[in-house]
Amino acid sequence: MSKIVSDLIIVGVGLLGSSVGLAVKKHGVADTVIGIDRCRETLDIALRREAVDVVATELDVLAEINAEINDGLAVICTPVRSIVGVAERIAAVNGNLLISDVGSTKVNICRELEQRDLRFVGAHPIAGSEKSGPEFCDADLFQDRLTVLTPTASSRAEDIERLQLFWESLGSQVLLLEPQQHDAFLAKTSHLPHAVAAALASLITEVERPFCGTGFADTTRIASGLPVVWTDIFLDNRLQLLAMLEVFGDRLESLKTALEDSDAPAVTRFLESARQR
Amino acid sequence: MSKIVSDLIIVGVGLLGSSVGLAVKKHGVADTVIGIDRCRETLDIALRREAVDVVATELDVLAEINAEINDGLAVICTPVRSIVGVAERIAAVNGNLLISDVGSTKVNICRELEQRDLRFVGAHPIAGSEKSGPEFCDADLFQDRLTVLTPTASSRAEDIERLQLFWESLGSQVLLLEPQQHDAFLAKTSHLPHAVAAALASLITEVERPFCGTGFADTTRIASGLPVVWTDIFLDNRLQLLAMLEVFGDRLESLKTALEDSDAPAVTRFLESARQR
Numbered sequence: 312m313s314k315i316v317s318d319l320i321i322v323g324v325g326l327l328g329s330s331v332g333l334a335v336k337k338h339g340v341a342d343t344v345i346g347i348d349r350c351r352e353t354l355d356i357a358l359r360r361e362a363v364d365v366v367a368t369e370l371d372v373l374a375e376i377n378a379e380i381n382d383g384l385a386v387i388c389t390p391v392r393s394i395v396g397v398a399e400r401i402a403a404v405n406g407n408l409l410i411s412d413v414g415s416t417k418v419n420i421c422r423e424l425e426q427r428d429l430r431f432v433g434a435h436p437i438a439g440s441e442k443s444g445p446e447f448c449d450a451d452l453f454q455d456r457l458t459v460l461t462p463t464a465s466s467r468a469e470d471i472e473r474l475q476l477f478w479e480s481l482g483s484q485v486l487l488l489e490p491q492q493h494d495a496f497l498a499k500t501s502h503l504p505h506a507v508a509a510a511l512a513s514l515i516t517e518v519e520r521p522f523c524g525t526g527f528a529d530t531t532r533i534a535s536g537l538p539v540v541w542t543d544i545f546l547d548n549r550l551q552l553l554a555m556l557e558v559f560g561d562r563l564e565s566l567k568t569a570l571e572d573s574d575a576p577a578v579t580r581f582l583e584s585a586r587q588r
Numbered sequence: 589m590s591k592i593v594s595d596l597i598i599v600g601v602g603l604l605g606s607s608v609g610l611a612v613k614k615h616g617v618a619d620t621v622i623g624i625d626r627c628r629e630t631l632d633i634a635l636r637r638e639a640v641d642v643v644a645t646e647l648d649v650l651a652e653i654n655a656e657i658n659d660g661l662a663v664i665c666t667p668v669r670s671i672v673g674v675a676e677r678i679a680a681v682n683g684n685l686l687i688s689d690v691g692s693t694k695v696n697i698c699r700e701l702e703q704r705d706l707r708f709v710g711a712h713p714i715a716g717s718e719k720s721g722p723e724f725c726d727a728d729l730f731q732d733r734l735t736v737l738t739p740t741a742s743s744r745a746e747d748i749e750r751l752q753l754f755w756e757s758l759g760s761q762v763l764l765l766e767p768q769q770h771d772a773f774l775a776k777t778s779h780l781p782h783a784v785a786a787a788l789a790s791l792i793t794e795v796e797r798p799f800c801g802t803g804f805a806d807t808t809r810i811a812s813g814l815p816v817v818w819t820d821i822f823l824d825n826r827l828q829l830l831a832m833l834e835v836f837g838d839r840l841e842s843l844k845t846a847l848e849d850s851d852a853p854a855v856t857r858f859l860e861s862a863r864q865r
Contacts (some may be wrong), residue, residue, distance in 0.1 A: 334792045402651075442592070457798055496799040499791060504807045505676045507784055509862035510839040514776060514832075521734055521763075522773040524714045526810040533803040538859035545855050549847040554792075556844055560837065562787040567833055570826040578822050582815035585786035585808070 315477050320345045320373060320385040320408070321363065322397055324353055326440055327413050329362035329448035333363030334481040336361065337450040341384075347372070357445040370397070373405045377545035384477065386434075387412040387489050390543040395423045415497060416547040417461040417490035425463040432474050433461040433490065435497070436483060441535045454482035461490040498551035503543060503559055506552065508534040592754050597622045597650060597662040597685070598640065599674055601630055603717055604690050605665030606639035606725035611758040613638065614727040618661075624649070634722040647674070650682045661754065663711075664689040667820040672700045679706035686747050692774060693824040694738040694767035702740040709751050710738040710767065712774070713760060718812045731759035738767040774830035779821060780836055783829065785811040786818075 315368050319341035321328045332344045346363030347370060348354050354366040373385070377422060383405070387397050391414040410431045414420055417433045424431040438456040440447060458478040462471045475485045488496075512531040545552055569577035596618035598605045602625075609621045623640030624647060625631050631643040640860040648796040650662070660682070664674050675687050687708045691697055694710045715733040735755040739748045752762045765773075779810060789808040792800060822829055846854035 342693050345753055347596075362742050382695060414644060437799060439801065439802070439803065456801070496796055500796055500799040500804050501801060503791075504788055504804050506840070506843055507788060510836060510843065511784060512862035513839060513858070514780075519773055519777055522714060522736075522777040524716065525779060526716065526718070526732070527781050529806045529809045530694050532806045534859075534862040536859075536863075538856050538863060539857050542852055542856045545843075545847060545850060545859075546850060549850065553844060553847050556840060556847075559787060560840065562663050562790060563783070563833060563837065566783055566787065567830060570822060570830050570833075573823060573826065575819055575823060579792070579815050579819045582786050582811075582813075582818050582822075584812040586787035586813075586815060587594075 314340065314342060315480055316341045316382055316384040316409075316563065318343050318345055318383040319513065320347065320383060320401075322347045322370070322385060322401070323389035324348045324363060324366075324445050325388060325447065326443050326447050327436075327452075328386070329357045329360060329445035330438075330450070330452040331386055331388065331413070331481070332357065332362035333360065333448050333450040334453055336364075338480050338482075340477065340480045344527065345372075353445055357448070360445055360448055362445060362448050363481065369398050370404055371406070373401060380460045382473075383408045384473070385410045387414075390540050391420065391547050392543040393418050394420050398424055398429060398431055399427060409473065411474055415501065415544045417459075417493045418430040419547055421461055421463050421490040425465045430470055432466045432470050433463075434474060434478065435461070436478065436500075437461045437497075438483075439536075441532050443537045443540070451476065451482065456483055458483040458485050459493050460485060460487050461493050462487060463490070464564045487569065492549050494548050498548055498555045502544060502548055503555040505533050505536065506545070507559065508532070509541075591617065591619055592750065593618045593661040593686075595620050595622055595660040597624065597660060597678075599624045599662060599664045599678070600642075600646070600666035601625045601640060601722050602632040602665060603720050603722065603724050603726075604713075604729075605663070606634045606637060606722035607727070607729040608663055608665065608690070608758070609634065609639035609728040610637065610725050611730055613641075615757050615759075617754065617757045622649075630722055634725070637722055637725055639722060639725050647677050647681055650678060650685070653865055659750075660685045661750070661791055662687045664691070667817050668697065668824050669820040671697050671720050675701055675706060675708055676704060679704065682841075684703045686750065688751055692778065692821045694736075694770045696824055698738055698740050698767040702742045703860075707744065707747055709747050710740075711751060711755065712736045712738070712770065713755065714774075715760075716813075718809050720814045720817070728759065730755065733760055735760040735762050736770050737762060737764050738770050739764065740767070771825050771828050775832045776835075779825055779829045780832040782810050782813065782818060783822070783833065784836065785809070797863055 324346040346366045420432045436458040508531045512534040623643045649830040699712045713735040785808045789811040
C-alpha cells in the first residue's frame with residue numbers, strides 16, 4: 312500500500328482514534344502518525360500500544376510539523392460536540408491540512424464547517440465498541456465495516472477522493488451520503504438502540520442481576536459506552552432521535568394492545584416481523 | 589457423579605431439551621435418556637448429536653419404560669403454554685414419575701399443576717440461546733448458570749431435593765423462589781428485553797441494514813428466538829410484562845423530556861444510571 316498521506320494527525324486518541332492510528336500503521340497508509348490529546352496518560356497508552364509515533368497535548372504543534380507539506384490529514388476523534396471547535400483551531404494553526412472526523416452525527420458538524428474557510432470532509436466509520444480508551448484499540452476495527460463520507464457543496468473533489476482512499480486502505484467500504492440522510496439512518500440503527508439499551512440496563516437492581524441471562528447482557532452491552540460521548544451524540548441528533556423514540560414507542564404500544572387483548576396471532580406477528588429483519 | 593435418576597425423560601428435544609440430555613450424559617446423571625418429540629426429524633438430530641439414547645413420538649411409551657421403577661424424572665421442554673397439558677398426560681400414563689419443566693414462566697404452570705394429583709416441581713434454568721433446534725445443543729449450557737426451582741405447598745421435600753441435586757449435577761446453581769417472584773424478576777430481566785429487542789429489530793428496513801453496526805446486532809440478537817416459543821411466554825406472563833413495559837416507557841419518557849429540553853446533565857444522568865448497573 313503506497314502512502315496516502317505524509318503526516319496523519321489524530322486528535323483524541325481514545326479507542327477510535329488509536330484504532331485509526333494502529334490501522335494506518337498496519338496498512339502503511341502514512342509516514343508518521345501524530346497523536347494529540349489533552350490527557351497525557353491517554354497519549355502514553357497510545358504510544359505504548361504503538362498506535363501513534365509522536366504525541367502532543369496541544370494543537371499548536373501542527374504549525375511546526377506540517378509547515379512545508381500539504382498532504383497532511385487530521386482526523387478528529389473527539390466527542391461530536393467538540394469537533395467543530397477542534398476543526399477551526401486546526402485550520403487556524405495550519406491551513407494546508409485536510410480535516411476530517413469520525414463523529415457519529417454529521418448534520419450540525421457539516422453545516423457549521425461548510426460555512427468556514429477550511430478543507431473539511433465529514434466521515435463516520437460505523438465501527439466501535441462498548442469499551443473505551445486506547446488500551447482497547449484494534450487495527451482491524453474498520454476491516455469490512457462501512458464508512459460513510461458526508462461531503463457538502465464546499466468539499467473539494469480531490470479531498471473526497473483522498474478520504475475515500477484513506478478509509479478503503481483501512482479495510483472499510485466507503486459510501487457517500489447527505490449528512491441529513493446519515494443522521495436519520497443512524498438515529499434508528501445506533502442512537503435509538505443505545506437509548507433503549509440504557510433504559511433497560513438502568514431498570515435492573517442488585518437483587519435482580521442474578522436473573523439476567525446472556526440475552527440480557529447482549530441486549531444492554533452497548534449501554535456501557537462513555538456517557539460523555541453519548542450525551543453529545545444524543546443532543547446533537549436529538550430531533551431525529553426523538554422522532555425514532557416516537558416510532559419505537561408506537562411499536563411497543565402495538566405489543567401492549569396485543570397483550571391486553573391476549574391476542575396470540577398479533578403477538579406472533581410482532582415477533583415474526585422482528586425475526587424477518 | 590452417581591446416578592440421580594434411572595430414566596430421564598425429555599419431552600421436547602429442541603435446543604434446551606437436547607442440551608439437558610447432552611449435559612445429563614456428560615455428567616453421568618442418568619442411566620438412560622429418553623427423548624420424546626412429535627417431530628421425527630428433531631428426534632433424529634438429537635439422536636445423531638447423542639443428546640438422547642432412545643426416542644419416541646408419543647408419551648404412551650412412558651407406561652412401558654417406567655412401569656417398575658419409581659425414580660424416573662420427566663423434564664418438559666415444550667413451549668410454556670403446553671406444559672400443563674403435557675404434565676397431565678405424563679401423570680396419566682405413569683403416576684410414578686417426578687415431573688418438572690424448563691419453562692420461562694412459572695405462575696400459571698405451578699398454580700394449575702398444584703391442583704392436580706401429580707408429582708410436579710417447576711424449574712427454570714436461566715440459560716438459552718437465540719438459536720433453536722437440537723443441532724445447537726450444548727452440554728455446558730447450564731454450567732455456572734442459575735436454575736430457579738419454584739416448589740409449591742403440594743411439592744414433596746424429597747422431590748425438591750432430588751431436582752436441586754439434578755440441576756447442580758449439570759453445573760447449575762440452584763435457587764428456590766415463589767412462582768410469582770420468579771415471573772416478576774423474569775419479566776424485567778428477560779421478557780421485557782426480548783420485547784424491546786424485537787421492537788427495535790422490526791423497525792429496520794432493507795436499506796437501513798448496512799448502517800447497523802455490531803452494537804445493533806448485539807442489542808437485537810435475542811429477537812431471533814422462535815416466535816411460537818415467545819408468544820407463549822409473553823401471553824403467559826402478560827400482566828407482569830405489561831407492567832414492565834409501563835416502567836420502561838416511563839424511563840424512555842424521561843429521556844425524551846431531557847432531549848426536548850436539550851438538558852445535557854439529565855441526558856448524562858440517564859446514561860450514567862445505565863452504566864452503573
